[in-house]
Amino acid sequence: MVKTVKGVQLGLSWVKTVAGDIPDGAIETQPGIYLCRALHEGEQTPGKYVRRDALAFIAYRGTEYPKTDFEVLCDTRCPKQPRW
Structure with missing residues (x-):
């Protein structure tokens, strides 16, 4: 879902993801x-x-920790041309 603030579309959102899946x-x-x-x-x-x-x-x-519960940054803008 696209988020808006004062009518302006926000183009990026954090999307909850499970390991092995890319939104x-x-x-x-x-x-x-x-x-x-x-x-x-x-x-x-x-x-x-x-x-x-x-x-x-x-x-x-200084240490890298693996995580399986996380959010991925996604471009959630609406396409310029809607698909029907």
């Missing part, structure tokens, strides 16, 4: 790597989702 519009930073975030030590922490490993990885205090 439509996921932001790919490199082939097979997507922007994500997950809770770690009670804080939302940015990270990367690696398709090959089917896991998200969060860096915290």
Whole structure:
């Protein structure tokens, strides 16, 4: 669902995802790597989702932690041409 603020469409949303699944519009930073975030030590922490490993990885205090419960950043803008 597209979010709006004062009538302006917000183009990006965090989409809850399960390991092994990539939602439509996921932001790919490199082939097979997507922007994500997950809770770690009670804080939302940015990270990367690696398709090959089917896991998200969060860096915290110099260590990378695997996560299976996370959100992926997605482009959720409506298409310019609606599909019927």
